[in-house]
Amino acid sequence: MSDYDDLPIHPTTGLRAIGIGKRGPWWPIMGASEDHGAGDGTGGGDGDGQGGPETGAQAGGDGNGEDEPNPTETxxxxxxxxxxxxxxxxxxxxxxxxxxxxxxxxxxxxxxxxxxxxxxxxxxxxxxxxxxxxxxxxxxxxxxxxxxxxxxxxxxxxxxxxxxxxxxxNHVPDQGNANNDAGQDSSMREFTRQLFGNNT
Incomplete structure (x- = not known):
């Protein structure tokens, strides 16, 4: 029976675990029929209602049974x-x-x-x-x-x-422009003057 006393107690329900598995303790289901081990109500525990080390302030309560309110409810x-x-x-x-x-x-x-x-x-x-x-x-x-x-x-x-x-x-492109060749004799004019003998 010493193995049974070493099992943890649930912080909310106060029930002792019925065994330990790979994922943690196995908790009994509350409200089970009498033939499934409820017996005389003591359940084989100490029955003082104090619970183990996981109760009280560590379990999230303040010790008087009231839970702290959710932050979104304040x-x-x-x-x-x-x-x-x-x-x-x-x-x-x-x-x-x-x-x-x-x-x-x-x-x-x-x-x-x-x-x-x-x-x-x-x-x-x-x-x-x-x-x-x-x-x-x-x-x-x-x-x-x-x-x-x-x-x-x-x-x-x-x-x-x-x-x-x-x-x-009526625009004439060269109107008003002086002829730059007027002072110089052209070769044709010179030939004509020599032909007729007019050198003046």
Missing amino acids: VDFWKGKSRDWETKAKSNAKAAAQLVETTTRLAAAEAEVATVPAKVAEALKTHLVARHGISAEKAELFLTATDPELMLRQIEGLLGEPDKRRKNN
């Missing part, structure tokens, strides 16, 4: 969680305000960028009308584009193609 735990979420909510509110501000600035910048081609086309129209001497009436009637490339195409259409413009104007 008020302080949930207050800490609440503070964490409150901090996160405040930082998210700041981020949301920054997002709204950035979105507003982006929309304003996109609106400004959308007006740039129209401003460039208007400046180009003013410049080309002044340069080519197009009348205000024709400019208002034919130059209506808000895109710079289309404005250039409208100007070319109004003035005509550049190659045709050069053929139709």
